[in-house]
Amino acid sequence: MKRVLSSTSTAAPARRFNWRSEWMLAAVTLVLAALLPTVVSGYPIYVLPEYMIYGMLAMSLGMLWGFTGILSFGQAAFFTLGAYAMGLAMKWGIGPNPGYVALLASILIGGVLAALVGYFLFSAGVRDIYFVLVTLALSIMVEQITISQSQVTGGFNGMFVQRMELTFGPFGKISLTHDVAVYYAVLPVVAFVYWLLRRIVASSFGKVLIGIRENEDRAISLGFSTSFYKTAAFAISGAVACFAGALYGSHAQFVSPSLASVQFSTEIVIWVAIGGRQSLLAALLGGIAVASLSNYLNTITPLYWQLVLGLVFIAAIVGFKGGVAGVVQRLAAKRSEEDI
Amino acid sequence: MSEFLEVRGLTKRFRGLIANDRIDFSLASGALRCVIGPNGAGKTTFISMISGHLEPSAGTIRFKGRDITGLSLVRRARIGISRKFQTPTVFDNLTVMENLELAALGKPGAATARQSRIEEVIEITRLSNLARRPAFTLSHGQRQWLEVGLLLANRAELLLLDEPTAGMTSEETHATAELLHNLSDRFKLTVIIIEHDINFIRDLRSPVTVLHLGRILMEGTFDEVSRDEQVRNVYLGTA
Amino acid sequence: MYTPVMHTIASVVIDGTLITFVFALAALGLAVIFGLIGVINMAHGAMLTLGAYFTWAAVTHGIPFPVAVVLAACGVALIGLALEHFAIRFFYDRPFETLLLTWGFFLVITEIIKIVFGTDTRTVTTPFPGAMHILGLELPAYETAVAGISVVVLCVVAFVFYRTSLGIKIRALTQNRDVASLLGLNIQATYKLVFVTGAFLAGLAGALIAPMLSIDPTIGNIYLVRSFFVVIVGGIGQILGGTIVGSFLIGGSETVFAQMSSQVIAQTIVFALAIVVLRFRPSGVMKAK
Numbered sequence: 001m002k003r004v005l006s007s008t009s010t011a012a013p014a015r016r017f018n019w020r021s022e023w024m025l026a027a028v029t030l031v032l033a034a035l036l037p038t039v040v041s042g043y044p045i046y047v048l049p050e051y052m053i054y055g056m057l058a059m060s061l062g063m064l065w066g067f068t069g070i071l072s073f074g075q076a077a078f079f080t081l082g083a084y085a086m087g088l089a090m091k092w093g094i095g096p097n098p099g100y101v102a103l104l105a106s107i108l109i110g111g112v113l114a115a116l117v118g119y120f121l122f123s124a125g126v127r128d129i130y131f132v133l134v135t136l137a138l139s140i141m142v143e144q145i146t147i148s149q150s151q152v153t154g155g156f157n158g159m160f161v162q163r164m165e166l167t168f169g170p171f172g173k174i175s176l177t178h179d180v181a182v183y184y185a186v187l188p189v190v191a192f193v194y195w196l197l198r199r200i201v202a203s204s205f206g207k208v209l210i211g212i213r214e215n216e217d218r219a220i221s222l223g224f225s226t227s228f229y230k231t232a233a234f235a236i237s238g239a240v241a242c243f244a245g246a247l248y249g250s251h252a253q254f255v256s257p258s259l260a261s262v263q264f265s266t267e268i269v270i271w272v273a274i275g276g277r278q279s280l281l282a283a284l285l286g287g288i289a290v291a292s293l294s295n296y297l298n299t300i301t302p303l304y305w306q307l308v309l310g311l312v313f314i315a316a317i318v319g320f321k322g323g324v325a326g327v328v329q330r331l332a333a334k335r336s337e338e339d340i
Numbered sequence: 341m342s343e344f345l346e347v348r349g350l351t352k353r354f355r356g357l358i359a360n361d362r363i364d365f366s367l368a369s370g371a372l373r374c375v376i377g378p379n380g381a382g383k384t385t386f387i388s389m390i391s392g393h394l395e396p397s398a399g400t401i402r403f404k405g406r407d408i409t410g411l412s413l414v415r416r417a418r419i420g421i422s423r424k425f426q427t428p429t430v431f432d433n434l435t436v437m438e439n440l441e442l443a444a445l446g447k448p449g450a451a452t453a454r455q456s457r458i459e460e461v462i463e464i465t466r467l468s469n470l471a472r473r474p475a476f477t478l479s480h481g482q483r484q485w486l487e488v489g490l491l492l493a494n495r496a497e498l499l500l501l502d503e504p505t506a507g508m509t510s511e512e513t514h515a516t517a518e519l520l521h522n523l524s525d526r527f528k529l530t531v532i533i534i535e536h537d538i539n540f541i542r543d544l545r546s547p548v549t550v551l552h553l554g555r556i557l558m559e560g561t562f563d564e565v566s567r568d569e570q571v572r573n574v575y576l577g578t579a
Numbered sequence: 580m581y582t583p584v585m586h587t588i589a590s591v592v593i594d595g596t597l598i599t600f601v602f603a604l605a606a607l608g609l610a611v612i613f614g615l616i617g618v619i620n621m622a623h624g625a626m627l628t629l630g631a632y633f634t635w636a637a638v639t640h641g642i643p644f645p646v647a648v649v650l651a652a653c654g655v656a657l658i659g660l661a662l663e664h665f666a667i668r669f670f671y672d673r674p675f676e677t678l679l680l681t682w683g684f685f686l687v688i689t690e691i692i693k694i695v696f697g698t699d700t701r702t703v704t705t706p707f708p709g710a711m712h713i714l715g716l717e718l719p720a721y722e723t724a725v726a727g728i729s730v731v732v733l734c735v736v737a738f739v740f741y742r743t744s745l746g747i748k749i750r751a752l753t754q755n756r757d758v759a760s761l762l763g764l765n766i767q768a769t770y771k772l773v774f775v776t777g778a779f780l781a782g783l784a785g786a787l788i789a790p791m792l793s794i795d796p797t798i799g800n801i802y803l804v805r806s807f808f809v810v811i812v813g814g815i816g817q818i819l820g821g822t823i824v825g826s827f828l829i830g831g832s833e834t835v836f837a838q839m840s841s842q843v844i845a846q847t848i849v850f851a852l853a854i855v856v857l858r859f860r861p862s863g864v865m866k867a868k
Contacts, residue, residue: 071675071678071679120858121854121857121858124858124859126857126858128675129619129674129675129678130811130857132678133619133804133807134854134857136803136804137804137807137808137850137853137854140800140801140804140850141847141850141851144843144844144846144847145843145844145847147843148841148843148844148847204445207438207441207442207445208442208445210431210434210442211431211434211442214431214432214433214434215429215430215431215432217425217429218429218430218431218490219442220413220414220417221391221413221417221422221423221429222417222422222442222443222446222490222494223414223417223418223446223447223494224414224446225414226414262797262800266682266686269682273679303690303693303694304694306686306690306693307687307690307691307694309686310683310686310687310689310690311683311687313683313686314666314680314683314684314687317676317679317680317683318666318676318680
């Protein structure tokens with residue numbers, strides 16, 4: 001049975017956040033992001049869409065880990081499958097718009113695969129700490145498969161992906177070659193996925209997920225079929241991660257097996273751990289911030305930066321369970337006497 | 341006319357140890373029953389088999405006329421059999437209100453019905469002024485009451501309470517007995533309570549079943565049981 | 580003397596057997612910690628890698644191989660002690676936190692390895708190159724030696740657990756913490772000992788495996804997942820029998836499947852099968868009712 005959490009200061013603030021203020025914060029962020037290309041141009045606009053996609057990937061884990069309490073090192077596996085789906089769809093020219101086909105297929109692939117694996121394991125009551133290693137194994141397996149099926153996937157060296165276009169039937173098309181076009185194509189998609197996930201976690205379904213995270217035994221005893229809910233959460237996060245992968249494939253125009261590597265699998269967990277797993281916005285922004293910072297510092301001091309990242313991760317696990325967002329919340333809570 | 345809860349020949353064997361031995365037990369709807377017995381008598385095992393946490397080695401359990409012996413834990417919770425664990429098992433990081441809301445979601449129904457139920461429960465468990473507090477900030481006794489509240493919000497019909505007054509002060513214990521009487525009247529509940537606290541059992545004024553070495557030793561009122569020679573011997577040294 | 584078919588079968592059996600013992604050695608460290616303390620040491624793979632690097636460093640400085648192996652194992656054991664003392668021991672009652680914490684250590688150790696040793700691959704020359712010819716069959720000399728050492732290590736561990744008073748105390752601890760402490764057992768010290776032993780075994784495995792492959796900072800990763808599956812398939816808590824059975828099944832399957840397709844595919848299939856086993860295995864892996 002779940003232990004009673006000690007009433008240390010890390011436990012409560014990590015959970016308490018004002019739903020209303022998060023919507024406002026998200027809205028403000030969206031507006032700022034939408035206006036950004038008008039004041040800034042060049043490299044940031046070019047590179048941000050990729051980080052926004054990473055942010056989406058981080059959100060998929062945020063929902064699964066932060067809200068349901070299921071840690072997964074397997075988001076990278078779904079991401080990679082989505083990326084290769086995009087690559088292959090463009091390569092084989094499936095359908096009138098292979099990009100759309102790939103995006104749709106990625107949602108199905110990710111969702112169905114995750115549902116199958118999730119159901120297989122959760123229905124038997126496989127505990128979460130063993131589930132973690134299974135997801136790690138999944139990432140390794142996907143990596144191995146993409147390396148070995150080289151005639152299809154290009155193997156170890158990866159594969160180039162043609163960028164998709166946005167077609168609107170008889171109304172013409174928009175080719176995504178200019179940075180600004182790409183930016184304004186990716187931003188609303190990410191915003192929409194954020195909104196969708198937020199609605200899900202705020203619903204009754206989401207409340208049950210939180211209950212499962214807090215005390216699964218109690219949830220079962222109240223009549224909730226927790227394996228169903230966990231499978232559903234895993235399926236949703238798998239679908240989002242896979243979808244993000246398809247977008248990534250089109251944007252980066254290159255996919256390789258390293259997307260499923262242990263290293264990348266870990267990075268995703270680090271984004272969410274540092275950003276803050278208790279809110280989707282924190283996961284999203286955490287993903288964007290840590291990924292971009294990581295990339296930037298990686299070019300300057302690759303070895304030492306990774307080491308620092310590892311240490312910050314440990315700190316986030318040991319002390320700051322709420323990540324950066326948790327720290328911010330606690331400072332905000334100290335200022336106002338609103339809560340409690 | 342079948343009883344609300346009917347247990348026949350319920351047996352649980354663990355590797356050579358017989359924890360429950362062919363127990364026959366029945367309860368009418370709306371009844372309150374205390375189950376007592378020295379440590380190791382098999383009380384928790386008995387409750388666990390009714391709640392679905394343990395599979396019986398033999399015997400049948402009928403609930404509202406239906407054989408539920410093979411029914412899973414989740415399904416039993418859904419048909420109204422709810423259990424309160426020995427250590428308070430609530431959603432610690434959620435507020436009292438959120439705890440109750442989640443419990444209420446466990447049964448189908450309109451949001452308004454759920455809301456009114458929650459309001460009734462929070463009032464009767466005297467947690468109204470603590471509604472927005474996270475559960476882990478409550479005192480031990482309050483957390484026990486919250487857990488009972490969860491079962492009520494969950495529209496449980498058969499409550500299985502495992503030592504609900506463990507760790508409580510004597511005032512809290514008195515209050516709990518009163519609470520259970522109120523609940524029983526208000527919500528038409530059937531309750532089985534495992535207890536050790538003599539004062540609490542006396543306050544409850546309910547029939548008592550005494551378990552010993554996995555079998556029912558005797559059943560009767562509190563006075564009958566407390567005067568019985570055999571029961572006294574079994575409890576020798578335990579007051 | 581033997582037909583080609585028999586040769587193939589013989590070589591499969593030999594490879595399978597040798598791999599079984601190599602995997603068993605590699606998994607033993609994880610099995611000990613997992614089985615006795617209930618902690619999944621996610622840094623297990625990194626400790627293995629570290630053992631390999633320490634061995635390389637020692638050998639490069641002219642230290643004879645056997646001594647280098649022992650030094651490497653001790654070095655990893657010391658690091659394990661430090662990690663346990665300064666961090667891990669505070670989280671024993673929270674399995675999820677320990678998992679993430681040890682994962683964090685995996686990250687940090689891997690990065691420190693990259694910083695100190697660089698990312699180019701290193702090699703340690705095989706102390707016994709070539710093959711031995713016994714009964715007309717070819718046995719790779721070094722691998723056979725490692726398998727032999729593995730058997731010895733397993734026997735030593737078995738002896739300590741089942742025949743010495745220390746072993747009995749440790750097993751008592753895992754059965755029932757409260758009773759064990761009443762018997763005057765120092766729980767903190769025992770946990771430390773178990774963790775350090777697990778680290779030592781991981782380092783030892785890494786050191787002995789070093790000559791068998793090209794060493795880079797990620798060689799331990801695959802052994803983490805493999806060892807985890809060995810323990811699951813073999814049975815958590817069945818430290819000796821389970822490790823051997825698990826290694827046999829995992830290692831044997833990999834060898835057999837590798838005959839039919841590539842090593843990579845074989846591994847994938849074996850992992851998939853192991854996941855299936857994990858799902859159906861009733862003991863240890865399932866939520867307690």
